[in-house]
């Protein structure tokens with residue numbers, strides 16, 4: 001059994017129930033779990049006769065839970081800076097993303113996944129919800145296992161060919177992207193879960209993931225969630241990802257996408273919806289009521305002009321008790337897999353567009369990329385905070401650098417989060433909505 005001591009950590013962001021920020025702490029890790037967290041002198045005393053296989057100095061270090069990326073496409077990782085900057089959602093998907101995916105074979109996917117893993121781990125993300133592969137799930141699971149990160153992945157599926165496809169699409173591309181119907185798709189999705197879920201000693205999970213929106217039938221939307229429930233896993237897909245999608249839905253069904261999901265019985269607590277930029281007030285209530293989670297990708301919104309700050313209601317979702325997490329979406333969409341950038345955007349965008357400095361305080365932004373991400377992935381019993389008994393997914397920042405020096409507020413320390421005043425609209429309001437004890441205000 002390996003036993004590691006991280007000794008005398010200068011600042012520890014636990015992201016626990018009380019959002020405790022502690023100083024001069026030590027962490028003991030036995031195998032892959034945290035066995036003790038406490039004041040350095042207390043841990044020193046408690047373990048004084050014990051041998052450690054490794055001792056890591058926490059001097060000039062800030063520790064926080066490994067970040068969770070709640071919406072990511074590992075398959076597109078070799079597509080960084082490949083697409084033009086001037087694209088809206090539909091041409092992005094059909095003229096660029098899908099042709100890229102059709103060109104990604106198992107070798108490219110394997111290498112891309114390894115590189116994505118390195119990038120995530122190097123920037124503090126230890127877990128992600130991958131939308132899944134259109135190739136062999138076993139190949140992706142192998143790459144994730146070797147790269148060393150924690151992941152939910154799957155066999156990405158769609159079953160409805162849009163009426164109009166770009167002229168350059170070949171039959172081979174069409175066959176690569178679309179199952180003949182929802183039954184065949186669900187069969188394959190179920191098989192991938194049965195064969196690969198809980199790989200790498202439980203570090204890799206496999207869900208019933210589908211693409212969502214127009215390339216998926218109502219039967220596949222509702223069927224994926226029901227199958228996920230039957231198999232004891234989750235599902236995720238894109239929905240309400242642009243105002244154009246909402247308008248098409250209104251025209252076709254007389255209602256916006258989230259209302260449509262409610263109508264067909266597709267909402268549930270084992271579902272993570274990606275983007276959800278086009279949403280009406282009453283639809284936020286549907287999500288809260290069903291326990292459905294949302295993965296907001298700020299970088300994608302900026303790049304593809306989705307209108308997160310113009311029409312998005314992400315702070316309102318948090319207030320209503322919806323579990324909101326953040327995602328990079330992919331290297332093509334966000335330019336990097338660095339969740340710190342998404343956290344920074346989340347902590348700043350709504351302050352600016354609503355001209356309200358109390359929107360999304362730093363402590364809340366941090367929760368969104370840690371414990372709320374873990375909840376979205378149905379994994380918060382094991383990850384998302386630094387507490388005894390949880391998996392040792394811990395990130396250490398070196399504070400002995402010019403960028404992170406003069407640390408007076410640890411949450412703002414990583415140089416990204418800026419303003420942390422917590423009065424009118426801070427975590428207190430958020431905590432009240434979530435039934436949690438109030439976070440203390442620094443004044």
Ligand SMILES: [Zn+2]
Pocket residue numbers: 071072073131238274329
């Ligand atoms: Zn996506």
